[in-house]
Amino acid sequence: MKDVITKKLCLGTAQFGFDYGIANVNGKIARNEVFQILEFAHNSGIDTLDTAHSYGESEKTIGDFISGSGLSFNIISKLPQLGDNGIAGIESICLETLDRLRRNKIYGYLVHKSSDIAAYKEGLWSALESMKEKGVIEKIGFSINRVEDLNYLLDNRISFDIIQIPYNLFDQRFKEKMPKLKEKGIEVHTRSIFLQGLFFIDMDAIEKNFQPAMDSMEKLRNISRESRIPIQALCICFAMLNSSIDKVIIGVDSLEQLKENIASLEYMDEVKDMHGLLESIKFHDEEVILPCNWKI
Secondary structure, X not given: OHHHHHOOEEEEOHHHOOOOOOOOOXXXXXXXXXXXXXXXXXXXXOOEEEOXXXXXXXXXXXXXXXXXXXXXXXXXXXXXXXXXXXXXXXXXXXXXXXXXXXXOOEEEEEEOOOHHHHHHHHHHHHHHHHHHHOOOEEEEEEEOOOHHHHHHHXXXXXXXXXXXXXXXXXXXXXXXXXXXXXXXXXXXXXXXXXXXHHHHOOHHHHOOOOHHHHHHXXXXXXXXXXXXXXXHHHHHHHXXXXXXXXEEEEXXXXXXXXXHHHHHHHHHHHHHHOHHHHHOOOOOOXXXXXXXXXXX
16 A cells, blocks of 8 residues: 555655755765665655756766666656757757666656747647657656746647646645646646755744745644644645645655655645645745745
8 A cells, every 4th residue: 555655756856966955954965875765765666756857967877776776767857948959959868868867768758947838839849749759758748837837838739748846835826727637638746845845944044035934834833743743744745635646756865864755654644634724824925935036
């Protein structure tokens, strides 16, 4: 049963390539620990990894692990923001990703920068469709931050297989859209469930930059304290309980953190009983809920 639950988790790998996350004090994870994390994730039932061309050494490290261990994952990577070559460079970039991963085919390949959607329109999608037809990519899609980007895709009837969106206790902007996406057979993957670690930082240390969030932060801490459920468990189980979500992406800074996150799933029933209360923490200030807007 536990493997069935953990199968909904997807391991984010940004920390494999560089320092990532506001609460990350350990920096990039050492290569040997990355291998331990991947082995433990695989043995725990996690079958999908989320990476990107722009995540430093992440793709190469994953490829080295898979090649040496013989263990397999479904891998989703992302196209970096297109440069001077525009859509003409997509195929070579994708093939470079496959080379790093030591793969002939990848499960998912997503557009990483929303600005490329409007800039290249149909040409961008045609290029990805072409890679899919060649059998190099199984599923294609978009990683987006704003509801307007999703509306653009839907309004223009752009066909895609996967959408990756932020979703957490504060940021529930996409919640009403998820059932419609599921009806269309689109995989919904959610990231930023810990808001890059913001939920765990001492409030005194962040008050200056995140003043609009202070009331919600205090409410979350009170819920955690009164229910005796760790904040990380509240964050993980809240996302896992949304039936419209196919994969919940979690990033970790260490093997121990991955073990703790998986152990958090034991609180699922308790969090289910307080789901409505947790939903009430949400707010829509994009200066806080979108890390790309943080002035730190």
